[in-house]
Amino acid sequence: MTMAMDAEALNRFLQSDFPQVAGSFRVDDASHDRLTARLVVGRDHLRPGGTVSGPSMFALADLAVYCMVLARIGPVALAVTTNASIDFMRKPAAGRDLVAECRLLKLGRVLAVADVLMHSDGQEGAVARCSMTYSIPPAT
Amino acid sequence: MTMAMDAEALNRFLQSDFPQVAGSFRVDDASHDRLTARLVVGRDHLRPGGTVSGPSMFALADLAVYCMVLARIGPVALAVTTNASIDFMRKPAAGRDLVAECRLLKLGRVLAVADVLMHSDGQEGAVARCSMTYSIPPAT
Amino acid sequence: MTMAMDAEALNRFLQSDFPQVAGSFRVDDASHDRLTARLVVGRDHLRPGGTVSGPSMFALADLAVYCMVLARIGPVALAVTTNASIDFMRKPAAGRDLVAECRLLKLGRVLAVADVLMHSDGQEGAVARCSMTYSIPPAT
Amino acid sequence: MTMAMDAEALNRFLQSDFPQVAGSFRVDDASHDRLTARLVVGRDHLRPGGTVSGPSMFALADLAVYCMVLARIGPVALAVTTNASIDFMRKPAAGRDLVAECRLLKLGRVLAVADVLMHSDGQEGAVARCSMTYSIPPAT
Numbered sequence: 030m031t032m033a034m035d036a037e038a039l040n041r042f043l044q045s046d047f048p049q050v051a052g053s054f055r056v057d058d059a060s061h062d063r064l065t066a067r068l069v070v071g072r073d074h075l076r077p078g079g080t081v082s083g084p085s086m087f088a089l090a091d092l093a094v095y096c097m098v099l100a101r102i103g104p105v106a107l108a109v110t111t112n113a114s115i116d117f118m119r120k121p122a123a124g125r126d127l128v129a130e131c132r133l134l135k136l137g138r139v140l141a142v143a144d145v146l147m148h149s150d151g152q153e154g155a156v157a158r159c160s161m162t163y164s165i166p167p168a169t
Numbered sequence: 170m171t172m173a174m175d176a177e178a179l180n181r182f183l184q185s186d187f188p189q190v191a192g193s194f195r196v197d198d199a200s201h202d203r204l205t206a207r208l209v210v211g212r213d214h215l216r217p218g219g220t221v222s223g224p225s226m227f228a229l230a231d232l233a234v235y236c237m238v239l240a241r242i243g244p245v246a247l248a249v250t251t252n253a254s255i256d257f258m259r260k261p262a263a264g265r266d267l268v269a270e271c272r273l274l275k276l277g278r279v280l281a282v283a284d285v286l287m288h289s290d291g292q293e294g295a296v297a298r299c300s301m302t303y304s305i306p307p308a309t
Numbered sequence: 310m311t312m313a314m315d316a317e318a319l320n321r322f323l324q325s326d327f328p329q330v331a332g333s334f335r336v337d338d339a340s341h342d343r344l345t346a347r348l349v350v351g352r353d354h355l356r357p358g359g360t361v362s363g364p365s366m367f368a369l370a371d372l373a374v375y376c377m378v379l380a381r382i383g384p385v386a387l388a389v390t391t392n393a394s395i396d397f398m399r400k401p402a403a404g405r406d407l408v409a410e411c412r413l414l415k416l417g418r419v420l421a422v423a424d425v426l427m428h429s430d431g432q433e434g435a436v437a438r439c440s441m442t443y444s445i446p447p448a449t
Numbered sequence: 450m451t452m453a454m455d456a457e458a459l460n461r462f463l464q465s466d467f468p469q470v471a472g473s474f475r476v477d478d479a480s481h482d483r484l485t486a487r488l489v490v491g492r493d494h495l496r497p498g499g500t501v502s503g504p505s506m507f508a509l510a511d512l513a514v515y516c517m518v519l520a521r522i523g524p525v526a527l528a529v530t531t532n533a534s535i536d537f538m539r540k541p542a543a544g545r546d547l548v549a550e551c552r553l554l555k556l557g558r559v560l561a562v563a564d565v566l567m568h569s570d571g572q573e574g575a576v577a578r579c580s581m582t583y584s585i586p587p588a589t
Contacts, residue, residue: 047497077467083530084508091503110503111420112392112442114254114534116282116300118275134295135258139419140391140444142256144284144298155274158284160256160300162392162442164420187357217327223390224368231363250363251560252532252582254394279559280531280584302532302582304560394534396562396580398555414566414575415538422536424564424578435554438564438580440536
């Protein structure tokens with residue numbers, strides 16, 4: 030049950046390799062098969078009406094799963110999303126961060142599968158759920 | 170936190186309204202937003218190689234979500250699946266029932282959303298995950 | 310633009326390797342990136358009310374994509390579905406075959422992606438759509 | 450076979466109601482059940498490596514389906530995405546717009562279903578496919 034990167038290492042990796050998004054996303058916690066990440070909601074993430082936009086929710090889910098995979102296999106920049114399926118269920122609360130709880134369901138040789146529940150920070154009721162598949166490049 | 174039907178009532182409903190599948194499926198447990206159902210695996214559910222077929226896994230997930238919705242709104246035969254997304258992750262074990270753990274994520278006025286994790290009875294590691302949306306007919 | 314198997318070869322393969330389903334499914338036509346398959350609807354495929362069941366629709370989509378992949382790479386029995394996403398849109402007509410039109414969108418080294426539109430034979434309006442990913446075993 | 454809004458009306462609506470995205474997205478063509486939209490790729494849409502990011506592809510698909518629905522029912526700002534399933538298949542070409550071809554598969558009383566194929570402008574091979582469900586608010 031070893032991990033390649035913890036939350037601190039993941040946040041450092043985001044800052045060095047994805048500086049354009051590192052200000053908006055943060056990994057709060059990472060364990061063997063669970064990870065919590067957050068979207069620090071800013072004006073760019075909102076849609077008319079003041080709630081978090083669909084693409085911003087997608088971006089948070091994608092980042093959470095990516096970091097979950099990296100937590101286990103290390104900073105492999107080439108892991109790519111191959112499939113995502115999202116259900117949008119409730120309107121996010123205005124003025125609150127969006128929190129993603131990720132579960133790693135499978136970490137295979139070529140594919141990783143995880144799902145994500147998202148809720149507005151401090152609120153009950155899932156805003157969205159997402160399942161994602163990542164393709165893992167062959168070790169060299 | 171009231172329920173319209175418990176596990177026993179759901180199993181009776183399956184026997185009376187869906188006799189052709191009631192021999193293969195059983196609700197083990199049902200609470201406010203969780204339900205456990207099982208596929209009693211028989212020869213009809215297998216594919217070459219002796220493992221449970223994809224359509225049988227789909228059928229189990231669909232039945233679990235249907236019963237989860239009925240547990241809350243009562244025996245509304247007209248609730249229908251509008252979307253299903255499944256990830257097949259591991260080969261089911263031969264000769265074991267398939268167990269589905271369902272979570273109700275949203276029960277709205279017109280749509281219900283739930284997800285399901287499936288594993289071979291007595292085995293670790295999810296065989297498949299599925300998210301489903303049901304359309305709920307308007308009350309009359 | 311070569312094909313490994315045409316419609317006739319695919320139907321022979323289904324009869325020899327999947328005899329339990331070969332009576333219900335038939336490949337009508339196969340080309341480089343398109344395939345038409347049909348579910349010859351029988352009593353086993355119906356749900357209460359007389360329309361084709363969800364698992365039977367899933368089974369048809371799965372078979373169509375499997376045959377589409379085999380049409381290109383030959384009879385590789387080990388190709389397996391890793392993801393399926395289905396939208397159920399209209400009730401199938403009673404007493405009519407279900408026809409699946411498959412498009413191959415990607416045939417990669419490890420993953421194939423295709424989508425399927427299904428309609429009741431002789432009827433307008435798609436009954437369901439499905440996208441699927443198949444994992445292709447490494448050549449040996 | 451009437452339409453409520455053509456491509457020109459849709460582009461005007463984007464500029465008036467979604468000014469923050471109207472500079473990046475454009476409807477090229479809209480007919481009864483087909484719509485073509487484009488992401489005018491700018492620096493904000495890129496991920497490290499210079500290709501269009503996943504969230505930007507999601508945003509394009511979402512906008513294309515939204516406009517397809519509006520083309521039929523008129524400027525109903527309250528239509529919302531309830532489900533999206535995306536397959537990412539090829540890396541987009543750098544320095545090219547991303548073009549989305551949308552098909553409307555169902556326009557029901559409460560739900561609309563459409564799918565989208567995306568390719569880099571002037572290139573063969575789909576970059577991504579997406580299916581989406583929109584919930585349509587009741588007419589008042």
